[in-house]
Amino acid sequence: MNATLPDTDSPSRARILAGARREFADRGFEGARLSDIAGQAGLSHPTLLYHFTSKAELYGAVIASAVVDWTRETEAAVSGALHGFDQVASIIDAGFAFFASHPDFARILRREALDGGHRLDDAIAGALRPFLERAVAFLEREMEAGRLRRHDPLELMAICYGAVFTYFSDAGFRARLLGEDPLSEVALSRHRHALTELLGAALRPA
Amino acid sequence: MNATLPDTDSPSRARILAGARREFADRGFEGARLSDIAGQAGLSHPTLLYHFTSKAELYGAVIASAVVDWTRETEAAVSGALHGFDQVASIIDAGFAFFASHPDFARILRREALDGGHRLDDAIAGALRPFLERAVAFLEREMEAGRLRRHDPLELMAICYGAVFTYFSDAGFRARLLGEDPLSEVALSRHRHALTELLGAALRPA
DNA sequence: ATACCTCTACTGACTTGTCAGTAGAGGTGC
DNA sequence: GCACCTCTACTGACAAGTCAGTAGAGGTAT
Numbered sequence: 001m002n003a004t005l006p007d008t009d010s011p012s013r014a015r016i017l018a019g020a021r022r023e024f025a026d027r028g029f030e031g032a033r034l035s036d037i038a039g040q041a042g043l044s045h046p047t048l049l050y051h052f053t054s055k056a057e058l059y060g061a062v063i064a065s066a067v068v069d070w071t072r073e074t075e076a077a078v079s080g081a082l083h084g085f086d087q088v089a090s091i092i093d094a095g096f097a098f099f100a101s102h103p104d105f106a107r108i109l110r111r112e113a114l115d116g117g118h119r120l121d122d123a124i125a126g127a128l129r130p131f132l133e134r135a136v137a138f139l140e141r142e143m144e145a146g147r148l149r150r151h152d153p154l155e156l157m158a159i160c161y162g163a164v165f166t167y168f169s170d171a172g173f174r175a176r177l178l179g180e181d182p183l184s185e186v187a188l189s190r191h192r193h194a195l196t197e198l199l200g201a202a203l204r205p206a
Numbered sequence: 207m208n209a210t211l212p213d214t215d216s217p218s219r220a221r222i223l224a225g226a227r228r229e230f231a232d233r234g235f236e237g238a239r240l241s242d243i244a245g246q247a248g249l250s251h252p253t254l255l256y257h258f259t260s261k262a263e264l265y266g267a268v269i270a271s272a273v274v275d276w277t278r279e280t281e282a283a284v285s286g287a288l289h290g291f292d293q294v295a296s297i298i299d300a301g302f303a304f305f306a307s308h309p310d311f312a313r314i315l316r317r318e319a320l321d322g323g324h325r326l327d328d329a330i331a332g333a334l335r336p337f338l339e340r341a342v343a344f345l346e347r348e349m350e351a352g353r354l355r356r357h358d359p360l361e362l363m364a365i366c367y368g369a370v371f372t373y374f375s376d377a378g379f380r381a382r383l384l385g386e387d388p389l390s391e392v393a394l395s396r397h398r399h400a401l402t403e404l405l406g407a408a409l410r411p412a
Numbered sequence: 413a414t415a416c417c418t419c420t421a422c423t424g425a426c427t428t429g430t431c432a433g434t435a436g437a438g439g440t441g442c
Numbered sequence: 443g444c445a446c447c448t449c450t451a452c453t454g455a456c457a458a459g460t461c462a463g464t465a466g467a468g469g470t471a472t
Contacts, residue, residue, distance in 0.1 A: 012451075026321075031236045034428065047452050049429065107320055114234075114313055116378030124383060132383070149407065155400030158380070159369045166368030172322030174364070177330060177338070194361030201355065201408035218417080240462065253418050255463065 013051050015041035020062050025104035028111050029059055059119075063112075066105040067123045073098050078134055084147035085204050087138065089196050092160065096192050099168040103183060106168035132157060148203045160199070167191055219257050221247035226268050231310035234317050235265055265325075269318075272311040273329045279304050284340055290353035291410050293344065295402050298366065302398045305374040309389060312374035338363060354409045366405070373397055 019040035023032040034055055038048040052058040077094030080087065099106045112120050120128070139153035167174070171182040180187055225246035229238040240261055244254040258264035283300030286293065305312045318326050326334070345359035373380070377388040386393055 010451090028234060028236065030234065033426090043451090044453055045428085046430085046454080050451070053429095055428070110316070110320055110376075113376040113379035114316055115232075117382045120379075121382075129383060151404055151407075152396070152400040154384075155397050156404065158373065158397065159401055159404060162369040162372030162376075163365045164368075166372055167364065170316075170319040170368075173319035173326075176323045176327075177335060178360075190358070191361050191364065194358040195365055198357055198362065198365060198408045199404075201357075202404045203407075216417090239460090249417095250419060251461090252420085252463080252465095256417070259463095261462065 010051070012041060012043060012047070016043070016048055016051055016058070017062060017065065020058050021066075021104045021108070024059060024062060024111075025107040029055075034058075062108065063120070063123065066102060066108070067127050069102060069105075070098060071127050073101075074131065078131065084142055085200055087142070088148070088199060088203060091135065092164065092192065092196055092199070095160075095164045096188070099164065100183065100188060103168055103171065106165065106171075110165065110169035146205060149205055151202065160195075163195055216257070218247060218249060218253070222249070222254055222257055222264070223268060223271065226264050227272075227310045227314070230265060230268055230317075231313040235261075240264075268314065269326070269329060272308060272314070273333050275308060275311075276304060277333050279307075280337065284337065290348055291406055293348070294354070294405060294409060297341065298370065298398065298402055298405070301366070301370045302394070305370065306389065306394060309374055309377065312371065312377075316371065316375035352411060355411055357408065366401075369401055 016037060019037045020032070022040070023037050026032075032055075034048055035045040037058075038045040041048070048058070052061060074091075074094050077090045080090055082090055109120075117124060135157055136153045139148065139151075139156060142148040143150050143153070167182065174182045182188070182191070222243060225243045226238070228246070229243050232238075238261075240254055241251040243264075244251040247254070254264070258267065280297075280300050283296045286296055288296055315326075323330060341363055342359045345354065345357075345362060348354040349356050349359070373388065380388045388394070388397070
């Protein structure tokens with residue numbers, strides 16, 4: 001897409017990306033305003049369009065940078081040599097850690113999931129589907145070997161995805177409902193602990 | 207909100223509401239176009255604004271009608287005289303049934319949750335918080351009585367909320383990822399069954 | 413003849429993207 | 443040590459289009 005490519009990571013570009021992540025998370029693709037994003041970076045909106053040729057390209061850059069982080073940060077957890085429930089807990093931990101350090105991205109991703117995910121085709125093919133397939137294969141193997149109790153592996157992943165993902169994407173809602181900050185360290189580890197306990201009770205062999 | 211109320215349910219009004227539900231679910235509040243909604247009802251957009259004085263009022267009416275349905279349809283499940291895990295399964299079933307019959311509302315609700323839920327304050331105070339409090343109180347009582355294994359009741363609700371809610375709000379994403387319709391009867395009961403089994407394995411006393 | 417419902421035509425606000433031009437840093441020849 | 447050029451980063455002004463909401467007139471049933 002970028003034919004003549006001098007900069008790639010100027011300070012302005014980085015500030016624009018940071019503001020864009022916030023605005024796209026807060027207001028969605030349609031709701032975000034280029035002039036607001038530019039303003040947060042201390043620039044006028046034409047300058048933003050000097051660095052990114054269109055709103056869509058800027059959005060794509062935000063997604064891409066998060067997908068890079070996701071792949072890097074989950075790699076360790078997935079390729080670990082653990083077995084049975086320890087490996088499950090490790091993946092849950094990795095998911096929590098990733099979203100806790102990328103809370104805005106959780107909301108961007110949810111908006112995409114709501115829209116059917118058509119803008120995520122590359123990310124799905126490149127990162128999400130492989131991740132899911134490895135996880136399901138792992139679960140099947142471990143259940144077969146008797147190191148995990150039998151459950152539907154794919155649906156188990158869907159349940160974990162829903163629980164972890166929702167905690168972060170709906171953090172504002174939870175805050176309003178319960179009057180506490182879900183991204184605080186205590187709230188976060190309370191939820192992670194509860195999920196891990198629940199899964200452990202259901203998955204650990206008797 | 208509706209002080210001087212002549213019509214309340216003309217045929218046009220009902221058709222507008224149905225179209226609005228679809229459009230708000232598909233594109234969000236900002237993305238939805240009044241002229242598209244009106245067009246689906248066979249009307250021009252100023253005619254829509256004759257029935258609903260603003261886009262925001264129309265949106266509020268969509269939310270309100272769904273909250274009415276929610277309260278009615280979950281009432282039976284929550285006030286049932288069941289005990290232990292049977293009651294838990296009954297609430298899960300009710301949640302599935304509600305969202306399966308209101309798939310568009312699931313996505314509208316998720317968009318609201320993403321935005322922090324500030325437009326849902328009435329619904330939270332009137333329906334959601336009471337529902338949650340009754341559920342948590344029930345879980346505590348049953349755990350105390352030994353009819354359910356001990357888990358964190360609030361987090362347990364959050365996990366169920368996340369799993370059920372995500373299944374419906376992200377149905378389009380799941381369809382893209384797996385290539386099957388998540389709202390089909392088989393897919394739906396597969397997921398509900400998996401969730402019920404998982405919860406049962408974790409919650410039923412040994 | 414009046415209440416209700418609908419339309420066409422229009423406005424004002426706003427948004428993305430374009431364009432011409434400015435400021436300043438840095439290299440080069442002399 | 444200076445005239446000249448080029449490049450990046452940036453801006454204000456504007457073009458083009460979209461959208462919610464308004465005004466006012468017409469049709470229809472009672």
